[in-house]
Amino acid sequence: MATSTLPERATGDLAPDEYLRYSRHLILPEIGVDGQRALRRARVLLVGAGGLGSPAALYLAAAGVGTLGLVDFDHVDVTNLQRQVLHGTRDIGRHKLDSARDRLRDINPGVHVEGFPVRLSADNAREIANGFDLILDGTDNFATRYLVNDLCVLQGVPNVYGSIFRFDGQASVFATRDGPCYRCLYREPPPAGLVPACAEGGVLGVLPGLVGTIQATEAIKLITGAGTPLIGRLLLVDALHWRQRVVRLRRDPFCPACGTREIRDLSDAEQLCAVKPIDDVDAVFGAVPEIEPATLHARLRSGDALDILDVREPHEWAIASLDGALRIPLAALESRLDELSRDHEIVVHCKGGGRSAQAVRRLRAAGFKRVWNLAGGIKRWSEDVDPSVPTY
Amino acid sequence: MPTISLPSVLTPLASGEHTLSASGSTVGQAIDDISRRFPALSPRLRDENGEPYPFVTIYLNDEDIRFIGGFNAPVQPTDELSVVPAVAGG
Numbered sequence: 001m002a003t004s005t006l007p008e009r010a011t012g013d014l015a016p017d018e019y020l021r022y023s024r025h026l027i028l029p030e031i032g033v034d035g036q037r038a039l040r041r042a043r044v045l046l047v048g049a050g051g052l053g054s055p056a057a058l059y060l061a062a063a064g065v066g067t068l069g070l071v072d073f074d075h076v077d078v079t080n081l082q083r084q085v086l087h088g089t090r091d092i093g094r095h096k097l098d099s100a101r102d103r104l105r106d107i108n109p110g111v112h113v114e115g116f117p118v119r120l121s122a123d124n125a126r127e128i129a130n131g132f133d134l135i136l137d138g139t140d141n142f143a144t145r146y147l148v149n150d151l152c153v154l155q156g157v158p159n160v161y162g163s164i165f166r167f168d169g170q171a172s173v174f175a176t177r178d179g180p181c182y183r184c185l186y187r188e189p190p191p192a193g194l195v196p197a198c199a200e201g202g203v204l205g206v207l208p209g210l211v212g213t214i215q216a217t218e219a220i221k222l223i224t225g226a227g228t229p230l231i232g233r234l235l236l237v238d239a240l241h242w243r244q245r246v247v248r249l250r251r252d253p254f255c256p257a258c259g260t261r262e263i264r265d266l267s268d269a270e271q272l273c274a275v276k277p278i279d280d281v282d283a284v285f286g287a288v289p290e291i292e293p294a295t296l297h298a299r300l301r302s303g304d305a306l307d308i309l310d311v312r313e314p315h316e317w318a319i320a321s322l323d324g325a326l327r328i329p330l331a332a333l334e335s336r337l338d339e340l341s342r343d344h345e346i347v348v349h350c351k352g353g354g355r356s357a358q359a360v361r362r363l364r365a366a367g368f369k370r371v372w373n374l375a376g377g378i379k380r381w382s383e384d385v386d387p388s389v390p391t392y
Numbered sequence: 393m394p395t396i397s398l399p400s401v402l403t404p405l406a407s408g409e410h411t412l413s414a415s416g417s418t419v420g421q422a423i424d425d426i427s428r429r430f431p432a433l434s435p436r437l438r439d440e441n442g443e444p445y446p447f448v449t450i451y452l453n454d455e456d457i458r459f460i461g462g463f464n465a466p467v468q469p470t471d472e473l474s475v476v477p478a479v480a481g482g
Contacts, residue, residue, distance in 0.1 A: 052482045140482040165479035167400040185456075186478045187446040201401065203481055236476060240400045241410055247454045247474070313404075331404055331432050 014040070018110065022064055035224035036064060040110075042223045045069035045129055047120055047148055048138035049096045051208030052162045052215060054086035056136050059216040061104040061111045065223070068104065069132055071116040072096045083205035120144055122266035125151045134222055136160040136215050142189035149174060149182035150266060153257045160218050162211040167204050167240035169211040172230045172249065173218050175258065179231040184252040184259070207239050288357045291372040293384040296347055307341060309348045311359045312378075316351065320378055320390045330355045337366055349374035349381070351392070394422055394471040398433075402475065405433040414473070419452060420463030422473060437475060438463075447478040 014022070014036060025031045025039075042065050046053045049072040057068055074096050076087045091099035097115035104113050116128050120139075125147060129135060135157055137148045145163070152159035152175035159174040161182060174181045214235065221227045233246050256262045299306060310317065310325040317327055328336050330350070340346060346363065348371060350356040356373050363371045374381065382389040393413045403410045407430070414422035420442075427434035439445055442463075450457045451474040457465050467473070 048482050050482055138482045140480060142478070142480045145480055162482070163479045164481040165401055168479060170476075170479065185449060189480075190445070190447040190478060208482070234476075236474075238400055238410070243397070243410075245454075245474075247451050247476075248456070250456060250459055252458075329404075334431070 013037075018064070021108075021110075025063070030226040031224055035226060038223050038225075039064045039220065040066045042134075043067040043069065043132045044134055044136060044219055044223075045071065045132040046136045046138055047071045047144065048140060049084075049086055049100045050074075050080065050138060050140060051083045051164065051203065052138035052212040053136070054084045054100075055209045055212035056138060056162075056216045056219070057086060057100060057104060058107060059213055060136075060219060061108045061113075063216070063220055064108065065111060065219075067112045067114060067132075069114045069116065069128070070097055070100055071118065071120050071128060072100075073117055073119045083203065083208050085209070120147060122147065125266055126155070129155055129157065132157065134158040134160055134219060136219055137162065138212065138215070145182065146189060147266065150257050150263055153181050153263070154266070158222055160215045160222070162208075162215040164203055164207045164211050166201050167207060167238060169207055169214075169235075169237040169239065171211055171214040171218070171235045171237075172233065173222065176229075176231050178251070180249045180251040181255060181258040183257045184255045185234065185249060187252075187255070204239055207237075210237060210239065288360045288373045289371070290353075290375040291347055292375050293381045296374060296381075297385045305344060307344045307346045309340065309346055309356075309359070310350070310378075311348060311355050312350050316392075319392050320382070322349065322378065322381065322389070325349070330359055333359055333362055334366070337363075340368065342368060345370040345372070347372045347374050350377050352377040352379050393469050394467045394473060396422060396426055396473045396475065398475055399477060401477070401479075402433060402436055405436065406430045417466060418463065419450065419457050419461075419465045419467055419473060422467055423450075423463065436477070449476045449478075450474070451476060 022036050025036050026033055044060055044065050046057055046068060049070050060068060076091045076094050076096055076099055078092055080087060081089060086103050087099045095117060097117050101113045101115060104111060118124060129151055135148060135152055137145060137159055139145050139148060149159055158176050161174050162171045218229050221229045232249050234249050235246050237244050253259045308322055308325040310321060310327045311330040311333060313329050346368060348356040348359045353373060353376050356377060360371050360373045378389060379391050382391045393415060396412045396414050398406055398410050406412060412426050414425045416422040416425050423437055427437060444462060452460060452465055452467065453472055
């Protein structure tokens with residue numbers, strides 16, 4: 001078999017029952033007994049036990065990776081279950097690490113699971129990552145993705161990358177000795193608010209299954225030395241139209257992480273990569289006047305003439321909506337301005353307040369003077385005013 | 393005429409089309425062309441000064457345009473451009 005690029009650890013023969021358990025690996029010449037021993041010796045840290053981390057952890061445990069580290073601070077929520085297959089309905093409310101440990105132990109009791117019930121930060125990342133051979137990035141936000149990348153570059157540990165949104169997925173292997181890193185692909189994260197999160201934009205439940213298993217595949221290849229890992233290549237998947245391609249990634253000599261090396265520690269990296277707080281976004285895009293749901297409710301009850309504009313997509317209207325709202329998706333707003341009265345006050349809402357903030361900016365730029373953003377969107381309306389409105 | 397391939401997240405801004413034909417002899421001209429035809433798409437492809445974003449990578453066939461001339465990179469009628477924005481979901 002090929003030679004692993006990961007550090008050699010103490011060897012140990014497989015136990016008799018392990019020959020049977022891993023027999024389908026052992027008869028693959030690319031894996032074999034040596035590869036299975038390498039898997040047993042390997043220590044893989046998964047950051048995030050959610051959509052991507054779930055299938056990755058399940059398959060790495062089944063494959064016989066000796067130690068799986070899991071970093072997650074969160075508890076299982078019912079909205080996780082559509083895609084986070086490590087957890088079940090009976091686990092709702094449990095810590096994800098407890099749920100994950102039970103499931104992984106059932107799949108393979110020979111795997112040692114180390115849990116880190118914290119949010120990965122510049123302060124704790126080095127200590128957590130210490131002793132792991134590679135890190136699998138299953139995080140759900142830009143700040144942690146840049147932190148994971150910089151950690152991998154500084155520690156000299158491969159970053160098995162996967163990321164998803166709606167129907168699109170990406171996978172690669174970053175931060176190997178000669179390969180590019182995540183900052184070579186995207187130097188900086190987008191400003192907060194420009195790119196919607198999965199909670200706002202949605203994600204096809206099976207997509208993290210596709211991408212997370214690709215990450216598990218790449219981890220196994222790195223550990224065993226089998227095949228050709230996705231180093232210097234980016235796999236792009238569009239599950240909606242089934243388009244799949246691999247594009248070339250080059251190492252950027254001006255990359256502040258792996259090129260110029262100006263990022264020397266994680267506190268610097270965190271400052272560079274931190275998602276801009278909302279005040280900065282307002283400075284860039286212009287502050288948006290807001291109205292609290294309770295205030296809007298009181299004004300409507302008192303008979304104030306207010307127009308409500310819903311800028312969500314048509315499929316969201318079927319889930320929940322506010323009575324009497326005019327419905328114009330954000331993308332169609334500019335072409336339908338004549339449907340709005342310039343004489344009325346307008347309260348704009350979406351699911352959580354992000355898209356409606358953009359709509360308020362556009363309306364003000366178009367000359368509408370009295371326009372408000374509903375703080376927290378229809379979600380907050382449900383929480384604060386009318387619980388009969390479903391949240392999603 | 394070169395084509396521009398969009399991720400599914402951007403197709404609603406281009407009348408639902410995930411592959412667009414674009415006129416132009418450079419990457420920048422092709423981006424200009426679809427930005428004119430689909431104004432809502434424009435701010436997702438380049439900043440207000442017409443420059444590429446650091447968080448949206450554009451590929452000309454399999455090459456990142458930053459390494460082959462950026463928006464000035466020449467395109468041939470058979471070329472395919474791909475817009476690959478950063479996504480962070482997990």
